Amino acid sequence: MIGEIIAIGNELTSGRILNSTSYFAASHLYAAGHEIAAMATIGDEPQMIGKALRESVERADFVVVTGGLGPTNDDMTNAAVADALNLPTILYPEIFDKIKQSQSFKEMPSLEKLAWLPSGAEILKPGDKIAGYLLVYHEKPIFFLPGVPHQMRELMLDRVIPRLASWGGNNITLVKQKVFKVFGLPESMLQEMLADLEKSNQKLRIGYYPNAAEVHLSLTVRGRTHEETETQFSQGEASIRKILGCCIYSDDGDTLEAIVGRSLKEQKKTLALAESCTGGLLAHHITLIAGSSDYFLGGIVAYANRVKEEILHVRTDTLENCGAVSQETAREMALGVKKITGADLALAITGIAGPDGGSPEKPVGTVCFAVASRGTTLSFRFHFNGNRNTVQTKAAMTGLDLLRRHLHGLDFIDSGW
Amino acid sequence: MIGEIIAIGNELTSGRILNSTSYFAASHLYAAGHEIAAMATIGDEPQMIGKALRESVERADFVVVTGGLGPTNDDMTNAAVADALNLPTILYPEIFDKIKQSQSFKEMPSLEKLAWLPSGAEILKPGDKIAGYLLVYHEKPIFFLPGVPHQMRELMLDRVIPRLASWGGNNITLVKQKVFKVFGLPESMLQEMLADLEKSNQKLRIGYYPNAAEVHLSLTVRGRTHEETETQFSQGEASIRKILGCCIYSDDGDTLEAIVGRSLKEQKKTLALAESCTGGLLAHHITLIAGSSDYFLGGIVAYANRVKEEILHVRTDTLENCGAVSQETAREMALGVKKITGADLALAITGIAGPDGGSPEKPVGTVCFAVASRGTTLSFRFHFNGNRNTVQTKAAMTGLDLLRRHLHGLDFIDSGW
Numbered sequence: 001m002i003g004e005i006i007a008i009g010n011e012l013t014s015g016r017i018l019n020s021t022s023y024f025a026a027s028h029l030y031a032a033g034h035e036i037a038a039m040a041t042i043g044d045e046p047q048m049i050g051k052a053l054r055e056s057v058e059r060a061d062f063v064v065v066t067g068g069l070g071p072t073n074d075d076m077t078n079a080a081v082a083d084a085l086n087l088p089t090i091l092y093p094e095i096f097d098k099i100k101q102s103q104s105f106k107e108m109p110s111l112e113k114l115a116w117l118p119s120g121a122e123i124l125k126p127g128d129k130i131a132g133y134l135l136v137y138h139e140k141p142i143f144f145l146p147g148v149p150h151q152m153r154e155l156m157l158d159r160v161i162p163r164l165a166s167w168g169g170n171n172i173t174l175v176k177q178k179v180f181k182v183f184g185l186p187e188s189m190l191q192e193m194l195a196d197l198e199k200s201n202q203k204l205r206i207g208y209y210p211n212a213a214e215v216h217l218s219l220t221v222r223g224r225t226h227e228e229t230e231t232q233f234s235q236g237e238a239s240i241r242k243i244l245g246c247c248i249y250s251d252d253g254d255t256l257e258a259i260v261g262r263s264l265k266e267q268k269k270t271l272a273l274a275e276s277c278t279g280g281l282l283a284h285h286i287t288l289i290a291g292s293s294d295y296f297l298g299g300i301v302a303y304a305n306r307v308k309e310e311i312l313h314v315r316t317d318t319l320e321n322c323g324a325v326s327q328e329t330a331r332e333m334a335l336g337v338k339k340i341t342g343a344d345l346a347l348a349i350t351g352i353a354g355p356d357g358g359s360p361e362k363p364v365g366t367v368c369f370a371v372a373s374r375g376t377t378l379s380f381r382f383h384f385n386g387n388r389n390t391v392q393t394k395a396a397m398t399g400l401d402l403l404r405r406h407l408h409g410l411d412f413i414d415s416g417w
Numbered sequence: 418m419i420g421e422i423i424a425i426g427n428e429l430t431s432g433r434i435l436n437s438t439s440y441f442a443a444s445h446l447y448a449a450g451h452e453i454a455a456m457a458t459i460g461d462e463p464q465m466i467g468k469a470l471r472e473s474v475e476r477a478d479f480v481v482v483t484g485g486l487g488p489t490n491d492d493m494t495n496a497a498v499a500d501a502l503n504l505p506t507i508l509y510p511e512i513f514d515k516i517k518q519s520q521s522f523k524e525m526p527s528l529e530k531l532a533w534l535p536s537g538a539e540i541l542k543p544g545d546k547i548a549g550y551l552l553v554y555h556e557k558p559i560f561f562l563p564g565v566p567h568q569m570r571e572l573m574l575d576r577v578i579p580r581l582a583s584w585g586g587n588n589i590t591l592v593k594q595k596v597f598k599v600f601g602l603p604e605s606m607l608q609e610m611l612a613d614l615e616k617s618n619q620k621l622r623i624g625y626y627p628n629a630a631e632v633h634l635s636l637t638v639r640g641r642t643h644e645e646t647e648t649q650f651s652q653g654e655a656s657i658r659k660i661l662g663c664c665i666y667s668d669d670g671d672t673l674e675a676i677v678g679r680s681l682k683e684q685k686k687t688l689a690l691a692e693s694c695t696g697g698l699l700a701h702h703i704t705l706i707a708g709s710s711d712y713f714l715g716g717i718v719a720y721a722n723r724v725k726e727e728i729l730h731v732r733t734d735t736l737e738n739c740g741a742v743s744q745e746t747a748r749e750m751a752l753g754v755k756k757i758t759g760a761d762l763a764l765a766i767t768g769i770a771g772p773d774g775g776s777p778e779k780p781v782g783t784v785c786f787a788v789a790s791r792g793t794t795l796s797f798r799f800h801f802n803g804n805r806n807t808v809q810t811k812a813a814m815t816g817l818d819l820l821r822r823h824l825h826g827l828d829f830i831d832s833g834w
Contacts, residue, residue: 013453015444016626018437022458027432036430038465041439041456048455209433273718279704280697283718287696290772290805298724300717301690301700307715307758311728341724355707388707 001061001164003029005039006052008067008077009147013043021066021152025160029064031207031218032161032175044074050084057085057137062164064156067147069131071111077144078117085137087118095123124159134163141167165222174229177220180240181250183401186417187215190244197239204236213397217248246410249401256400257285263407264295264345271403272343273299274312274333276324277351277367281396297341302333302350312336325350325362327379330370338372345406346372349399351382353391365416367395371406378406382416418478418581420446422456423469425484425494426564430460438483438562438569442577446481448624448635449578449592461491467501474502474554479581481573484564486548488528494561495534502554504535512540541576551580558584582639591646594637597657598667600818603834604632607661614656621653630814634665663827666818673817674702680824681712681762688820689760690716691729691750693741694768694784698813714758719750719767729753742767742779744796747787755789762823763789766816768799770808782833784812788823795823799833 005025011017019041026036037060040052049068056063068077082089096115105111114131117123121133124143132155135142143160145152165175182190187210198206207218219236223229241248249256264271273283283299286292300311305324308314314332322328333348351367358364365386370379380402384394394417405412422442428434436458443453454477457469466485473480485494499506513532522528531548534540538550541560549572552559560577562569582592599607604627615623624635636653640646658665666673681688690700700716703709717728722741725731731749739745750765768784775781782803787796797819801811811834822829 013443013456014447015440015442015453016447016624018435018440020435023432023435025432026430030431030433035460036432037460037462038469039430039458041458043452043454045454052455207431207433275697277704278701279709279713280692280700280716280718281704283697284695284701284809287694287698287718287720287770287809288806292696293720296696297721298718298728299697299720300728301697301704301715303704303710303716304714304758311715311717311757340728341721353704389705392701392704 001167002035002037002059003062003064003164004037004056004060005029006049006056006063006065007039007041007147008044008049008065009041010043010074012041012067021147021149024149024153025064025066025156027207027209028156028161029164031179031205031220032165032177033205033220033222034062034164044068044076046076046080046083049076049080053081053084053142057140057142060140062140062167063142064145064160065142066145066152069114069144069146071108071113075113078113081118081135081144085118085135087120087135089116090119091115092117092121092123094126098127124155130155132159134159174224174226175220175222176229176233177218178233178237178251179253180217180219180244180248181214181254182217182244182247183214183249183256183397184247184413184417185215185244189417190215190217193243194240197236197243201232201236201239203232206240213394246405246408247413249404255288256397256404257289260400260403260407261286261289261292261295263404265291267407269344269407270295270297270342272297272337272341272346273399274337274346274348275299275301276303276308276333276349277353278349278392278396278399279303281392282347282349282399285396285400297343300333300337300340308333311340313339323362325352325366325368327368327370327381330368331372331377331379334370334372334377344374345403347399347403348372349395351391351395353388353395355388365391367391367398367416369399369402371402373406378412380412380414382414384416418584419452419454419476420479420481420581421454421473421477422446423466423473423480423482424456424458424564425461425466425482426458427460427491429458429484438564438566441566441570442481442483442573444624444626445573445578446581448596448622448637449582449594450622450637450639451479451581461485461493463493463497463500466493466497470498470501470559474557474559477557479557479584480559481562481577482559483562483569486531486561486563488525488530492530495530498535498552498561502535502552504537504552506533507536508532509534509538509540511543515544541572547572549576551576591641591643592637592639593646593650594635595650595654595668596670597634597636597661597665598631598671599634599661599664600631600666600673600814601664601830601834602632602661603627606834607632607634610660611657614653614660618649618653618656620649623657630811663822663825664830666821672705673814673821674706677817677820677824678703678706678709678712680821682708684824686761686824687712687714687759689714689754689758689763690816691754691763691765692716692718692813693720693725693750693766694770695766695809695813695816696720698809699764699766699816702813702817714760717750717754717757725750728757730756740779742769742783742785744785744787744798747785748789748794748796751787751789751794761791762820764816764820765789766812768808768812770805770812772805782808784808784815784833786816786819788819790823795829797829797831799831801833 338346354364755763771781
């Protein structure tokens, strides 16, 4: 289906807030097989809202409207709808009853406004506090969602996408979708690896969403029956998993740091880090997870060579003969931090983030890693493209991925991108 | 003036890329005194682009169009313009000459397309590689800018805002604008502090843009003469500086880490860090700056108490009697990392980022800091609101601000928000 998205609010047209809700809606609708022809952002102006709505409904198969559903005076959506589509606003007693029971109603009688909706509106989450309704106008669905991002996302995923999938009466189409997080392969290489699969099976719709150092890959299948959809989808998923192997690290939204944290906890192992070029970024990611103090002992940000020598006990010989950026130095950093913290597992990163410090043998972007565990120490050398910040991000995330691969007993990659 | 913004590109309507250029344009146009009535995002579809353009030009005083100016087949803007506004596309020989001289022309003859523009187009940066032009249609300016964010930003600030400021022949209005970065005061408190000034001088237009742990404040003054504008602006700036004092840390786009880095370099001082709850985030900010190895020796992420004791030499007594989150522990951490690294200046952070670990005396969000320099060690206790990630960000940025205040000999704040 071809849709349009309308976002409402002066906070958007004045540039006070970045409109991330339209982006979220567009990416998920696209991944579910729809096409978005246009997105509009409009201030709190009933006439302009009404005009945009009329035009969108005329052009598109469906419309998603976000924002302007709140209780304050500048929340104009319902008034604009009533006016533009010629639908009177009526009181929904089941909503008003709930509002009257709430504590906030006494201080804010204007909340009553939330119970007045265009006639014919179907509440998307009845009994819930989240505003949001569906209007069917000339047989086309118009979804009205709150502008609050997390509420909008919830209704988008739980209500809008499923309703659109089965829109059209007898002509029911089922949609199954999953997002795979892939690490260590750039978007162009992924597209190449999956090109034959896409060509040979036109039923699979694959979307690529580069996201910092990784790519999120969506697989969407649409079918006429539950069985057809499921069969197509499992075949597609199996093919993708066969091609990408353990480069897929998650299909349920998990982050690398959450997966590493969970594995450390399950295996009852503690972790320590020694970072040079990433300057604490990897430790920061590890400690984003609540409860990381259960397995993370600490880290050394060894920026100066003296810190590498005096705190991590990297040998002067190694620094002089192999250089601060070398697999040998990485090994000694990992072993050093493992020893002084007593951790079960240690990871070290040393590299050249740039823009200066490169040489023909070790250009900017060269980063060495070592993983030290009981008994074995493995070291790696990667090269990453990009500016200083990109190299730091890729290096830190690669560190996390090396930990994941170590903890799960997977093969290591050893290249860069 | 009332304007509209049109962003073009399938990468936007498919949700593959977040539209940050319209946001940037809206915020700067708003701050310069204009109003944005509507923003549209449209796929690479000449008819839809043309229709949107015609409608916007009819409604608004000016239009900004971004994207679709490139050399590939899906760059449709010029064709859509020619069609919608009935302006033939003509070859601009000065642009084509430059293209012919370029290396890439041999491999990519389609670059010629960049030299074909709607008749009457005025190149915004003649002689530069950045595409972008101005068309005047029915006396209204339409700016066409590239979709590449940094190019679009450059033209927006250097060309669009100044041209709009002096639009309208005899009716010239001058605009002067500056953005102040403010640290340590939440948006609501800032608005309260500046409320009287805003009320007493209607000529000052102040915008508030919360940005992670800080607020960016824009001051805009519009006047009829150069003198009037300058006088009003300097009076406004002086009043703001008097009220906010050294909470303003930059008016030229500098970041806290760049300012701290520059001061360390100028004062020939070295820095070391000891972080607990921020888990390396502050070290990461310091090392975002190229050349930070000149002054940053390194840091200890002391997550486990044992690391605090064994590496930083925090006394067991202190940990037991005062707790890991205390000004005393922060002091000993700062002194410890200063001693083992030999740095001139050391900062320590220890706190409760949550969601667990709080107590009535030390609720989640409690963070203690210490700054140790030659001779003196100062410690602070703050309380920050927000979730784990917000507390970590506020704490790390407050650490940077404490370093700035120390290095510049400024008063310290000691509260939180």
